[in-house]
Amino acid sequence: MTLSVIIITKNESAHIAQCIKSVQFADEIIVLDSGSEDNTREIATELGARVAVSPDWPGFGPQKNRVLDMAKMDWVLSVDADERVTPELAQEILNIIASPQHDAYKIARLSWFGDRWIRHCGWWPDYVVRLFRRGQARFSDAAVHEKVLPETSPGVLQNHFLHYPYTSMEVLIDKVNRYSSAAAQMMYEKGRRTSVAGIAGHAFWTFVRIYLIRRGFLDGKEGFILAVTAAAGSFFRYSKLRYMQSGGKPGQS
Numbered sequence: 001m002t003l004s005v006i007i008i009t010k011n012e013s014a015h016i017a018q019c020i021k022s023v024q025f026a027d028e029i030i031v032l033d034s035g036s037e038d039n040t041r042e043i044a045t046e047l048g049a050r051v052a053v054s055p056d057w058p059g060f061g062p063q064k065n066r067v068l069d070m071a072k073m074d075w076v077l078s079v080d081a082d083e084r085v086t087p088e089l090a091q092e093i094l095n096i097i098a099s100p101q102h103d104a105y106k107i108a109r110l111s112w113f114g115d116r117w118i119r120h121c122g123w124w125p126d127y128v129v130r131l132f133r134r135g136q137a138r139f140s141d142a143a144v145h146e147k148v149l150p151e152t153s154p155g156v157l158q159n160h161f162l163h164y165p166y167t168s169m170e171v172l173i174d175k176v177n178r179y180s181s182a183a184a185q186m187m188y189e190k191g192r193r194t195s196v197a198g199i200a201g202h203a204f205w206t207f208v209r210i211y212l213i214r215r216g217f218l219d220g221k222e223g224f225i226l227a228v229t230a231a232a233g234s235f236f237r238y239s240k241l242r243y244m245q246s247g248g249k250p251g252q253s
Contacts, residue, residue, distance in 0.1 A: 001074045001075055001097040001098055001100075002027040002073035002074045002075065003025075003026045003027050003028075003073050003074070003075045003076075003077060003093070003094075003097060004026065004027065004028050004029075004030060004071035004072060004073040004075070004076050004077070004134070005023040005026040005028070005029045005030070005076075005077045005078075005079055006030050006032070006064070006067040006068055006070070006071055006076060006077070006078050006079070007019065007020075007029070007030070007031045007032070007044075007049075007067070007078075007079050007080070007081055008031075008032050008033075008034065008060070008063050008064055008067055008080075008081075009031055009032070009033045009034070009036060009040050009041075009044070009081050010033065010034045010035060010036050010040070010057075011036045011037060011038050011040060012036070012038075012040045012081035012082075013036075013038040013039050013040050013043060014167055015081045015082045015164065016031070016040050016043050016044055016081050017043050017047060018084060019079060019080075019081050019082070019083060019084060020043075020044060020047040020048075020049055021047065022084040022085040022086070022090070023077070023079060023085050023090070024047075024048075025090045025093075025094060026073075026077065027073050028050060028071070028072065028073060029044075029047075029048065029049040029050065030049065030050050030051075030052070030067055030070050030071060031044040031049045031050070031051045031052070031067075032052050032053075032054055032063065032066055032067035032070070033051060033052070033053050033054070034053075034054050034056075034057050034063065035053070035054075035057075041053070050070075052067075052070065054066060058143075059141070059142065059143030059144070059146075059182070060139075060142065060143060060144055060145075060146040061139045061140045061141045061142045061143065061146035061147075062139075062141055064078060064139040064146060065138055065139045065141075068134075068138065068139065071134055073134065074097070074133065074134060075097045075131065075132070075133055075134060076131070076132055076133075076134050076137075077093065077130060077131050078130045078131075078139075078148065079130070079161075080163075082163060082164050082165050083109065083161045083162065083163050083164075084161065084162040084163075084164070085161060086159060086160070086161075086162060088159045089107070089157065089159035089160060089161065092157055092158060092159045093131060093157070096131070096155075096157065097131075100133070101155055102152065102153070102154055102155035103132060103133040103136040103137070103150060103151065103152050103154075104129055104131065104132035104133070104136060104137050104148070104150035104151075104152065104154040104155070105129070105130075105131040105132070105154050105155045105156065105157050106127040106128065106129050106130075106154050106155070106156045106157065107127065107128060107129075107130050107131060107157050107159075107160060107161055108124070108125035108126060108127050108157075108159075108160035108161070109124075109125070109126040109127075109128060109160060109161045109162075109163040110124060110125075110126075110160050110161070110162055110163065111123050111124070111126065111163040111164075111165055112162070112163065112164050112165075113165070113166060113222050113225075113226065114221070114222040114225070115222070116219065116220065116222055118219050118222060118223070118226070119218070119219065120214055120215040120216050120217075120218045120219050120223060121210050121211075121214055121215075121216040121219055121223055121226050121227065121230075122209075122210060122214040122216075123226070125160065126163075127156065128147075128148070129147065129148040129150055129154050130148065130161075131157070132148060132150055132154075136150060136151050136152070137149060137150040137151060142186065143182045143185070143186055144179050144182040144183055144186070145179075145183070169225075172229060173229075176229060176232060176233040176236065177236065179233065179237075180233050180236035180237040180240055181240055183237045184236075184237050184238070184240035184241040184243075184244060185244075187237075187241050188241055188244045188245075192241060193241070193245055194238045194241050194242050194245075195242070196242070198238060198242075199235060199238040199239050199242060200235075202234045202235070202237075202238050203231045203232070203234045203235035203238070204231070205234075206227075206230050206231045206233075206234040207227050207228065207230070207231035210223075210226065210227040210230050210231075211223065211224065211227035
């Protein structure tokens with residue numbers, strides 16, 4: 001059995017080299033770039049990836065389906081640029097596709113933030129379907145928080161990705177802003193509406209869920225920062241939805 005690795009990128013020069021080096025065991029590596037202004041594409045090309053450039057940005061789900069359609073091998077592994085495949089996970093993937101019991105598999109992610117691996121906050125084990133037989137799964141059309149939708153129930157791998165989602169607080173805050181705008185737009189299009197009380201309630205509950213129920217306090221200062229940031233993301237998301245109800249658009253001045 002053969003394996004394609006698919007990756008989407010934009011301005012990922014800080015991550016893409018280590019990401020691609022971690023998946024060199026694959027038969028092909030495909031990178032679909034959406035207009036990087038750094039040297040992401042050059043790095044990927046030098047490391048042997050097949051690089052294509054998309055003319056627009058349709059959202060995460062549609063973009064990942066675009067790169068999926070470029071894959072030619074029997075199996076597909078979808079990897080984000082800020083993720084790494086450990087040697088143990090690589091060997092397990094090769095073993096699995098040589099004698100598969102399922103057509104898709106979930107893989108856990110262990111994420112680094114600040115000065116530690118995050119073991120709580122709902123961040124671990126953070127299973128995501130990422131390995132699947134080509135033709136047996138597609139990505140959802142969601143603009144953010146897209147998912148692989150397999151045609152059959154997935155199996156579960158024993159080993160995990162390493163995930164480095166935020167290189168700084170600025171990156172985290174920027175992502176919260178961008179994702180909250182996209183999420184508000186999706187909610188608005190689905191007919192969701194909110195009130196001022198709803199904005200406050202969702203933000204408060206998000207903090208309680210992450211810091212107390214999901215025991216983020218056990219992750220020290222990083223757990224507190226992540227809980228507050230998630231609550232802020234919820235506040236921004238529903239505030240932008242409320243603003244849209246009044247005829248505005250997120251990001252409109």
